[in-house]
Every structure is written in C-alpha cells, then in structure tokens.
Amino acid sequence: MSHIGRPVCAHCGAPSTTRFCCTGCEGAHALVQGLGLDAFYRRREGAGGQLKPLDAPSADFASLARAGKGGTQTLELMVAGLTCGACIWLVEQALAAEPDVLRARANLSTRRLCVSWQGEAARGNELAALVARLGFRVAPFSPACLRASEDAEGRELTRALGIASFGTMNVMLVSVAVWAGSDMGPDTRHMMHWLAALIGLPTIAYAGMPLFRSAWRGLRAGRLNMDCAVSLGILATAAMSLSETIRNGEFTWFDGATALLALMLAGRVLDRAARRRARQSAAELLALQEGAVTVLGEAHPVPLERVKPGACILVASGERLRLDAVLEEDVALLDTAATTGESLPRHFARGEALAAGGVNMGAPFVARVTVAAGDGSLAAMGRMLEQAEQARGRYTSLADRAARIYVPVAHVVALCTFLGWWLLAGLPWQAALVPAVAALIITCPCGLAIAVPAVQVVASGALFRRGVLLSSPTGLERLASADHVVLDKTGTLTEGRPRLLPGGWTEADLGLAAALAAASRHPLARALARACPDVPPAAGVVEVPGAGLVLGETRLGSAAFLGLPEDAGMSLYLARPGAAPVAFRFEDSLRADAAATIQAFRRAGLGVELLSGDAPEVVARIAAEAGITLFTARATPEAKAARIAALTAQGRRVLMVGDGINDAAALAAAHVSAAPAEGTDLAQAASDFVLMGGGLLPLAEAVERARHAQRAARQNIAFAFGYNIIALPVAVAGFATPLIAALVMATSSLAVIANALRVGR
Amino acid sequence: MESLVWLIPLTLFLGGVGLWAFIWAMRSGQYDDLDGAAARILFDDDLKKGG
Numbered sequence: 136m137s138h139i140g141r142p143v144c145a146h147c148g149a150p151s152t153t154r155f156c157c158t159g160c161e162g163a164h165a166l167v168q169g170l171g172l173d174a175f176y177r178r179r180e181g182a183g184g185q186l187k188p189l190d191a192p193s194a195d196f197a198s199l200a201r202a203g204k205g206g207t208q209t210l211e212l213m214v215a216g217l218t219c220g221a222c223i224w225l226v227e228q229a230l231a232a233e234p235d236v237l238r239a240r241a242n243l244s245t246r247r248l249c250v251s252w253q254g255e256a257a258r259g260n261e262l263a264a265l266v267a268r269l270g271f272r273v274a275p276f277s278p279a280c281l282r283a284s285e286d287a288e289g290r291e292l293t294r295a296l297g298i299a300s301f302g303t304m305n306v307m308l309v310s311v312a313v314w315a316g317s318d319m320g321p322d323t324r325h326m327m328h329w330l331a332a333l334i335g336l337p338t339i340a341y342a343g344m345p346l347f348r349s350a351w352r353g354l355r356a357g358r359l360n361m362d363c364a365v366s367l368g369i370l371a372t373a374a375m376s377l378s379e380t381i382r383n384g385e386f387t388w389f390d391g392a393t394a395l396l397a398l399m400l401a402g403r404v405l406d407r408a409a410r411r412r413a414r415q416s417a418a419e420l421l422a423l424q425e426g427a428v429t430v431l432g433e434a435h436p437v438p439l440e441r442v443k444p445g446a447c448i449l450v451a452s453g454e455r456l457r458l459d460a461v462l463e464e465d466v467a468l469l470d471t472a473a474t475t476g477e478s479l480p481r482h483f484a485r486g487e488a489l490a491a492g493g494v495n496m497g498a499p500f501v502a503r504v505t506v507a508a509g510d511g512s513l514a515a516m517g518r519m520l521e522q523a524e525q526a527r528g529r530y531t532s533l534a535d536r537a538a539r540i541y542v543p544v545a546h547v548v549a550l551c552t553f554l555g556w557w558l559l560a561g562l563p564w565q566a567a568l569v570p571a572v573a574a575l576i577i578t579c580p581c582g583l584a585i586a587v588p589a590v591q592v593v594a595s596g597a598l599f600r601r602g603v604l605l606s607s608p609t610g611l612e613r614l615a616s617a618d619h620v621v622l623d624k625t626g627t628l629t630e631g632r633p634r635l636l637p638g639g640w641t642e643a644d645l646g647l648a649a650a651l652a653a654a655s656r657h658p659l660a661r662a663l664a665r666a667c668p669d670v671p672p673a674a675g676v677v678e679v680p681g682a683g684l685v686l687g688e689t690r691l692g693s694a695a696f697l698g699l700p701e702d703a704g705m706s707l708y709l710a711r712p713g714a715a716p717v718a719f720r721f722e723d724s725l726r727a728d729a730a731a732t733i734q735a736f737r738r739a740g741l742g743v744e745l746l747s748g749d750a751p752e753v754v755a756r757i758a759a760e761a762g763i764t765l766f767t768a769r770a771t772p773e774a775k776a777a778r779i780a781a782l783t784a785q786g787r788r789v790l791m792v793g794d795g796i797n798d799a800a801a802l803a804a805a806h807v808s809a810a811p812a813e814g815t816d817l818a819q820a821a822s823d824f825v826l827m828g829g830g831l832l833p834l835a836e837a838v839e840r841a842r843h844a845q846r847a848a849r850q851n852i853a854f855a856f857g858y859n860i861i862a863l864p865v866a867v868a869g870f871a872t873p874l875i876a877a878l879v880m881a882t883s884s885l886a887v888i889a890n891a892l893r894v895g896r
Numbered sequence: 897m898e899s900l901v902w903l904i905p906l907t908l909f910l911g912g913v914g915l916w917a918f919i920w921a922m923r924s925g926q927y928d929d930l931d932g933a934a935a936r937i938l939f940d941d942d943l944k945k946g947g
Contacts, residue, residue, distance in 0.1 A: 178938075220935020243932030293927065297918045305911045323900070330904060 178221035186270030195435035299397035302338025335389030460502035468497030476748020586851030589891035594844035602828035610823030613807035615845035623793035624747035633721035735835035775801035
C-alpha cells in the first residue's frame with residue numbers, strides 16, 4: 136500500500152513519517168497481528184486515514200444487549216468505517232477470536248454488526264471497545280438506523296417485482312405462441328388465452344397492490360397521480376383481456392398488462408434503493424453524534440432520553456451539551472456557534488441558563504438539567520421543523536405535473552375511441568372495448584412514469600459518489616430551480632473549528648507549544664497540535680482543567696492562567712522563564728474551497744448571500760474573503776427564517792446552506808436546503824442534501840448536475856409524449872395488436888433509460 | 897399439439913420452482929447485504945463462527 140517517497144501509517148494508511156501515525160494505530164496494529172489477522176492489510180482497498188482509532192465509545196452498550204436462551208446475549212451495533220470486504224472480515228474474525236463469542240456477523244450494506252456471546256451483558260462494552268480499538272467507530276444501532284435499513288415497503292416492492300417478472304415471462308411465453316402460431320386452431324388459441332389469464336390475473340392482483348394502493352391514496356386526497364393512470368390502464372387491460380378470453384377473441388393483452396406492471400415496479404425498486412443508501416448514510420452520521428450523557432451518581436453514561444430534570448450532568452471539555460440546563464459551576468466557556476452563530480466562545484456565570492447545542496470549550500463543568508430531552512429547546516425545534524417539512528411536502532414534482540395534464544387527456548381519448556367504435560361504427564361493445572383499451576395501454580405513461588425515476592436514480596447515484604447525499608424525493612428538482620443561495624457562516628462557509636493564525640511566534644515556539652498541547656483534548660490545544668503534527672508529545676505535562684498546561688517551568692494556557700490581560704479573541708499563551716509570553720491566536724477560518732464555491736454558484740447564475748448570527752466585523756471580513764457582497768450579521772434564528780420568507784415572497788427560490796440549530800428554521804423554510812455532515816443533527820434533518828467529505832464545492836457542482844438531470848427528465852417526458860402522439864392514432868384506428876403495443880412499450884422505455892444514463896457521466 | 901398437454905404443466909412447474917426459489921431467497925435474507933455478499937465470496941479461508 137505504501138508509495139515510495141510517501142510513507143503511510145502501517146495501520147490506517149494516513150500519511151505519516153513514522154511507521155505509525157499515532158499510538159492508537161500502533162495498538163491497533165499490534166492487536167491485529169496478535170490475532171493473526173494481518174491478511175487484512177493485504178486485502179483491504181484504499182480508504183487511507185479512515186481507520187484511526189480515536190476515542191473509546193462513550194455509550195453504555197451493556198444495557199442495550201438482549202438476553203437470549205441459555206445465558207446468551209446479543210448486541211447490535213452500527214459500525215462506521217466498514218468500507219470493504221476486508222473490513223467485515225477483520226471485525227468478524229477479531230470478535231470470533233474471543234472465546235465466549237458465539238457469532239459475529241457484519242452487514243456491509245447497512246453497517247450493522249450483530250454479535251452474540253455467552254455470559255454477562257457487561258461484556259458488550261468490552262466487545263464494542265475491541266471493535267473501536269481496531270479503528271472502527273461504533274454506536275448503538277439506533278431506531279433511526281433501523282428505520283433506514285429495515286424497509287418493509289421496499290421488501291414488499293421487491294417481492295411484487297419478482298412476482299410480476301415471473302408472471303410477465305410466463306404470459307409472454309404463451310402470447311408469443313399465439314402471435315407466432317398462425318396455424319393454431321381457435322380451440323388451442325382459446326386454451327392459450329385461458330392459460331394466460333390463469334397466470335396474468337393473479338399476478339396483477341398480487342403484484343399490482345403497491346400501485347393500486349398509491350393510486351387510491353391519491354384519489355382520496357383528490358389528486359390524479361401517475362399511479363392512477365397506470366392502475367386504470369392495467370385494470371382496464373386485464374378486464375378487456377378477460378372479456379376477449381371469454382368470447383374467444385383473436386388477441387388478449389395480458390402480456391402488456393403484466394409487462395407494464397413489472398416495468399413500473401422496477402422503476403420504483405431502483406428509486407428506493409438509491410434513496411435508501413442516502414438515508415442510511417444520514418442515519419449513520421446521526422448515530423455517531425448521539426452520545427450518552429454522564430450523569431453524576433450513575434456508574435455508566437445514561438441515554439439522553441432517560442435523563443430527568445434536576446439531574447446533574449458532567450459536560451467534558453469539547454463535549455456538546457445536549458440538554459437545556461443551568462450552570463452549577465462558577466464559570467464555563469461555551470461555543471454557542473450552533474445555537475447563535477457566534478464564532479467566539481462565550482463565558483457563562485453560575486446560575487445562567489445554558490441552551491442545548493453549545494460545545495464546552497473550557498474546563499469540564501457540572502450543570503443541572505432543567506427540562507427532559509423530549510420537552511427541551513431541541514425537541515421544540517424538531518417539532519417546528521416537522522411542520523415546515525409538511526408544508527414543503529406539498530411541492531408537486533415534474534412527473535406529477537405532467538401526469539395532471541396527460542392522464543385526463545389519455546382517458547378522454549380512450550373513452551372517445553370506445554364511444555366512437557360502439558355508437559358510430561356500430562361494433563358490439565366488447566369489440567369496441569379492444570381499440571379503446573389498446574389506446575389506453577399504448578398511451579399508458581410508462582415512458583413518462585419511468586422517465587423521472589430513471590433520471591433520479593442515475594443522478595442521485597452520481598451525487599452520492601461525490602459526497603452529496605440526497606434525502607428528499609423532490610430535492611433534486613428543487614435544487615435545479617434554485618436561483619439564490621443563502622449561506623450560514625460558522626461551520627458552513629468556515630470550517631467551524633479553530634485554526635492557528637500567523638503571528639509573532641517562531642517555529643521553535645510553535646514546536647514547544649505543540650508538544651505541550653498534544654497532551655490535551657481542549658479544542659484550542661488540538662488546533663495547535665494540528666498546526667504542527669510532527670512534534671512528539673512532551674512527557675510529564677500536567678493539565679490544569681480549563682486553564683492550561685504545565686511542564687516544569689513552561690506554561691501554556693489562557694491569558695488568565697498566565698496572569699496576562701484578558702483579550703477578546705481565541706488565543707493561547709506560552710510562557711517560559713526568562714522570555715516574554717508568546718501569543719498564539721486562532722480563528723475559525725474559511726473553508727479551502729469556499730471562494731471557488733461562491734464563484735461556481737455565481738457562474739451557475741445564483742445570487743449569493745451570507746446570513747450569520749455573528750458579530751458584524753467578523754462577518755464582513757469573512758464575506759470579503761469569500762467574495763460575497765451581500766451579508767447580514769447578528770441574525771437571530773427568527774431573522775434568518777424571516778429573510779428566507781422575504782426572499783421567497785420576492786419570487787426567489789432560495790437554496791439555504793447551514794449547519795447550526797439556529798439555521799434549522801431557515802433550512803426548513805427555504806425552497807431547498809443543504810447541511811454539512813459535521814453540522815448538527817437538527818440541521819441535517821431539516822435539509823434535502825447532506826454534504827459529506829468536508830467541502831462545499833460538490834454542492835455547487837450538484838446544482839449543475841441537478842439542472843442537467845432536470846433537462847434530461849424534460850427530454851424524457853417530451854419523448855414519451857411524442858412517442859404516444861405517433862402511436863395513439865394507430866391504436867384508435869384499431870390497428871394496434873398486442874405485439875405492436877409490446878414493441879412500443881419496450882422501445883420507448885429503453886430510449887428513456889438510455890437518455891437517463893447520460894446524466895451519470 | 898398433443899405435446900402441449902405435458903409441456904405446459906412442465907413450463908408452469910419450472911416457473912413455479914423459480915418463483916419459490918426467489919421467495920425463499922428473499923425470506924432468508926439473501927438480499928439483505930448485497931455488497932457484503934460480493935466481498936465474502938473472496939475469503940478463501942474458513943470463517944470462524946461467522947454464520
């Protein structure tokens with residue numbers, strides 16, 4: 136795996152000057168070798184730097200284990216970082232090497248690990264820690280993960296598709312015999328038709344249920360959707376074919392009805408599979424964020440929903456406060472960027488209310504919970520988002536709009552054909568039904584119905600590979616029509632974590648400071664260590680929590696810790712005997728691709744605007760750096776949502792990009808929205824797109840791709856229309872045979888799918 | 897045409913076997929981890945307690 140001149144860590148594959156990039160990787164490598172599983176390193180594929188063992192899992196897995204028969208325990212875990220076959224092999228074998236483990240099975244598609252063992256439930260924590268030590272991040276398999284992977288509706292669709300395909304193939308067998316058998320006598324033909332009915336009718340009755348149900352739901356809500364047209368087409372064709380079978384007509388159309396059904400189901404199964412992958416990735420991100428809470432007086436971390444008001448919780452350095460609470464300590468330093476958008480951490484005094492969502496930037500502190508999670512500010516925000524989501528759910532997709540015009544026209548044409556042949560041409564009503572239903576099945580919007588899903592599947596797959604997750608069915612269409620983009624600052628346009636600024640320090644100062652800082656988990660110390668990654672950690676560093684680090688006479692810490700005057704920004708000071716204190720200043724800097732992204736948005740013709748809750752001077756500077764002229768500072772969550780509403784009222788279609796709790800309302804109110812994967816779970820839940828991989832540029836590219844997809848969808852719809860306009864007169868005139876209908880259906884669907892595939896390139 | 901008497905039941909029977917196999921595969925979770933199944937086939941050594 137290692138390249139000449141570019142040494143990489145022997146365990147995780149990240150660039151490293153030494154054999155191992157960190158002690159965690161060294162331990163993991165020793166563990167893998169000790170188990171005799173080093174074949175893993177030869178087998179795995181790519182993914183450098185992902186397998187870095189970080190922190191031990193914080194949740195209490197023992198309470199999640201299910202007791203089975205004979206003292207066995209079963210635990211289900213979500214394992215992030217499972218990227219290839221070698222990963223599941225390593226995890227399964229490492230667990231199987233434990234003597235008490237009975238069975239370990241990892242699922243690569245759903246990232247779900249199911250492990251059973253004989254003995255105590257408490258072993259669950261050790262087994263989870265073992266997987267974590269290998270470098271995989273583990274989290275309880277939460278209900279959200281389960282919802283994303285256990286997909287009852289998808290299962291039913293797959294089963295229906297299997298049965299419809301079976302029925303189609305067998306009916307086709309009989310139909311081809313009828314089409315080809317010119318020497319077939321009427322009695323044999325009659326038997327063949329009954330045979331086709333015998334296979335076709337149960338197939339339609341069973342496999343058609345998903346479509347019929349959706350059509351019925353649409354009808355009850357007073358909407359004519361695509362499924363109504365398809366259901367009516369299939370049912371009418373089946374009824375007409377049955378009538379033809381009974382009176383021994385020349386042709387029956389069971390093959391057309393079942394083929395149509397199978398095609399519609401195939402489109403739907405593909406569509407679901409594409410979105411299911413995105414849903415799962417989103418659920419995986421959320422499960423990793425969902426930490427348990429340390430409650431004073433409890434041996435293990437407690438799941439969030441079980442923390443009662445009045446409980447005292449301990450918030451560690453760098454941990455996110457997940458409940459509304461009041462501070463029980465004299466002072467605390469919280470980064471409230473997620474709730475207010477301020478980039479500088481704020482000091483809170485004893486008794487002050489702390490809103491859920493802040494990150495502890497100072498010493499660990501104790502706070503008393505005021506409301507349970509279900510009634511807190513985060514939950515209230517969640518409920519508000521649900522309402523906004525429902526409002527957006529009323530957006531009608533292109534396919535539905537096309538169906539609204541198309542379906543009544545097709546039905547009226549079919550009805551006129553029937554009446555024309557029956558009343559004007561004087562055919563018996565059974566015979567008049569044949570051209571009418573032929574018109575119905577030929578116009579049946581099968582190209583139309585597969586036109587949009589095919590494009591969706593291809594486009595969302597292409598976006599997924601570039602790290603953009605599409606979570607809403609109509610998100611792509613809405614993204615294509617966006618004409619104005621509103622960006623949040625902290626955590627969206629900027630990285631959302633401090634970075635060292637150039638200043639009056641020397642390399643030697645930095646090296647010494649980084650050696651001290653490597654011992655601490657404080658966000659600023661981490662930023663310092665990141666700035667100088669090659670320095671080995673100094674031994675014997677003592678941390679004074681929330682103040683600084685001490686190594687002999689050398690001290691690194693806040694201004695107050697060193698007895699210097701307090702300053703406003705984020706900074707650390709290094710003091711040595713006999714030298715003046717050196718200041719390291721930090722700032723939340725612009726993402727590397729921010730300026731390029733803004734330009735790409737402009738090129739795509741979108742207006743760009745910055746909306747932040749931070750102080751005006753910071754916002755102005757960031758806006759200038761990113762090349763944005765329109766910006767608003769000190770915007771409260773309400774002001775953000777109001778701005779979106781105002782833009783919408785002006786007729787703009789706003790793409791909102793934000794990561795914080797304070798952006799969630801604006802995200803939900805916008806025409807279309809996106810959130811970075813590092814953002815808060817609320818922001819992600821409110822968004823149509825989630826950006827993985829830490830860049831904004833893929834979103835700007837996604838706009839282009841969405842427009843491309845939209846063009847392809849329009850072409851497909853136009854093509855399906857055009858095809859039908861040519862084929863319809865043939866059917867109305869009574870020349871269409873089932874063979875012609877089958878050819879029309881197959882060729883138009885293939886053409887539409889081929890056009891959709893172009894979007895993926 | 898006499899051959900139809902046994903050819904048609906044979907067709908239906910074979911089709912039915914295919915359908916039954918599909919439903920069995922689905923019920924027993926064969927479609928649950930398509931990515932994993934693709935990778936697992938390459939493990940040539942015996943899995944311990946894998947299941």
